[in-house]
Amino acid sequence: MENPCETVVDSGALREMPEPKGLPVLGTIVDLIISGGAAKLHLYNDKRHAELGPIYRERIGSVKAVFINSPDEFRRVFRLEGPKPIHFLPEAWTLYNEIRKCKRGLFFMDGDEWLYFRRIANKLLLRPKSEEFMSRPCQNAADSLASRWEIYSENGKLIPELEAQLYQWSIEVMLATLMGRNKWEEYGPNIMRKSENLAKNLHRIFEYSATLSLIPAKLAMRIKLPIWKKFVGSIDEVMEIVRILVPEIIRLDGDGLTKMILDEGVQGEDLVRIVADLILAAGDTTAYSMQWALFLLASHPDVQERLYESIKSLDQDEIPKDPFLKGVIKESLRLYPTAPFLTRFLPEDNIIGGYRVAKGELLLLSLYSSGRNDANFPEANEFRPERWIRTSTGEYKGVINPHATLPFALGARSCVGRKLAEYQISLTLAKIVKTFRMDCTNKDSVEMILHLVPVPSEPIQLLLTKRSWP
Ligand code: HEM
Incomplete structure (x- = not known):
């Protein structure tokens, strides 16, 4: 029988x-500005939940x-969310x-265009054996x-x-995965040189778009705000670099992910835009996730030593499966979720938590707060990290509700690069912890x-001491 809660309710x-x-x-934009502006939206939102409960509606600026x-x-x-979920795109980006x-x-x-390309990406990036082509670039x-x-x-x-x-490191993994082993070894350094400015500009795009999220982008463009010009300038540079890089990677005809996408029948301009946006989606997400994981480990020497003991004698294949290392990554993404708000528009009117939510209304899932x-x-x-170790009955030791942290989202539109990101972060954390304190x-x-x-809020100051091998 149909669950009445799943249907439209009037x-x-x-x-x-x-x-x-x-x-x-x-709306309440003045309150947000007083609380520290867009940079502190996660704290502002957490306070609002404490005050108004698990679900509330708010207008902040536009x-x-x-x-x-x-x-x-x-x-x-x-x-x-339906079979073709829709998420929010920052206005500045669509403009x-x-x-x-x-x-x-x-x-x-x-819609259908997304579903068509998403099925191909799922097949290549999320199948059980995808680690085979990811392991070499990640290691x-x-x-290095x-x-x-x-x-x-x-x-x-x-x-x-x-x-x-770390930006360079994450871009290196993505480019090497796209090119494949046979070509990366020969052309990798040349491709990396050409991607030097990519990291810098990617970082700027995110910084500028955070500021722009408080102003209607069309207005910022019309009155030629300096921040709008900077935003456009940095995306222009990034797009110019990827437009040179991607055709070059395609021309090199390696045995990596690009060739696999091509073999699925994706060609020409479609291949360029799919590959270009994989590079952009991978860049800052993985770099910042890695940075927070290093910060947490460096700030907790006891956890670092426990991790070292857990992975010191494991092979490359065993490392990503180590429960303590998995716990380190889960904890770090729980505390510092790369996407602190997941977004969805529902395809029908519905009831969420006992409240009516209209079709097409913007929903923000407050991951930092939960x-x-x-x-x-x-x-x-x-x-x-030990809270994520399972007990003999299969429950997590120190977690009441594991779905309160969803760093890669859930469902049909969740992160397609999840396996690559987890593989890359596990192998690198293990290597760093094995080599240094x-x-x-x-x-x-x-x-x-x-x-x-x-x-x-300020550059993380990481100091390393080489471990002496037994
Ligand atoms: C720790 C690193 C990463 C995190 C935390 C992360 C997280 C996410 C999240 C939360 C989404 C949004 C899903 C939604 O709207 O529901 C997403 C989408 C996406 N991610 Fe990742 N991501 C990471 C790394 C990567 C990497 C390495 C790649 C490239 C291989 C990638 C490619 C993508 C793409 C293409 C989308 C859009 C998917 C779609 O709309 O169908 N991500 N990611």
Whole structure:
């Protein structure tokens, strides 16, 4: 029988959804600005949940949304999202695509077009055996990062420009995966040289779009705000680099992911935009996730030692399956979710948590807030990888509701690069922890701020000491 809760409901007996008081057009934007602006949206939202409950509606500037931090309602949203889920695209990004007449990859597609390309991407990136073509690029990038860092461990210097180095590392994995082993070894250094400015500009795009999220992008463009010009300039540069790189990777005809996509019948402009957006989607997400994991490990020497003991004698194939290492990655993405708000528009009117939600209304799933709630994770602000170890009955030891953290989202539109990201982060963390002991000299002053993705409020100062092998 059909579950009545899953269908459109028009009963008048529903409760009124809580909503903070705001100004007519601006909504509560002044409150947000007083609380620290877009950079502190995660904290502002967490406070709102504490005040108004797990579901509330709020208009902040030009964006009106329903915010949800209940794990049960998260799952309900993903059940109701339909076969071709629709997520929110920042206005500044869609406006850029419009003015430059730029056709983009998976993240920007919808409907049948999205489904067609998404099925191909799933088949290649999420099948059980995809690790086979991912393992070599991930291990190579892990080894080369550790060997570049040896010099700093020898002379006792902090790792310089950690953020930029991790961007390079994540772009290296993606490009090597796309090119394939046979061509990467020969042409890799040349391709990396050409991608040098990619990391810098990618980082800027995210910073500028965070500021732009508070202003209607069309207005920013019309009045030629400097931030709009900077935003457009940095995307132009990124697109120019990928437009040169991707055809070159295709021409080299290696045995990597690009060739596999081509063999699925994706050609010409479609191949270029799919591959280009894989590079862009992989860049900052993996770099920042890795940076937070290193920060947490360096700030918790006891956890670092436990991780070392857990993985020190494992082979490359065994490392990604190690339960403690998996716990480290889950904990770090729980505390610092790369996408602190997941977004969906439901295809029908529905009831979420006892409140009516209209078809097409923007839903924001507050992952930061649910991930740091003691009701879901006891001592939620603490970094405790062991909470993810399973007991003999199969439950997680220290987790009340595992669905309260969904760093890669859930369902048909969840992250297509999840396997690659997890593989790459596991192998690199293992390599670094096997080779060095880490310390963070500014661990007490680093805070999380949002530039769309969570970034540290100041550069993380990582100090390495080489381990002496037995
Ligand atoms: C730790 C690293 C990563 C995290 C936390 C992450 C997280 C996410 C999240 C939350 C989404 C949005 C899903 C939604 O709207 O529901 C997403 C989408 C996406 N991710 Fe990732 N991602 C990571 C790494 C990667 C990598 C390495 C790639 C490339 C291989 C990638 C490619 C994509 C693409 C193409 C989409 C759009 C999918 C679609 O709309 O169908 N991601 N990711």
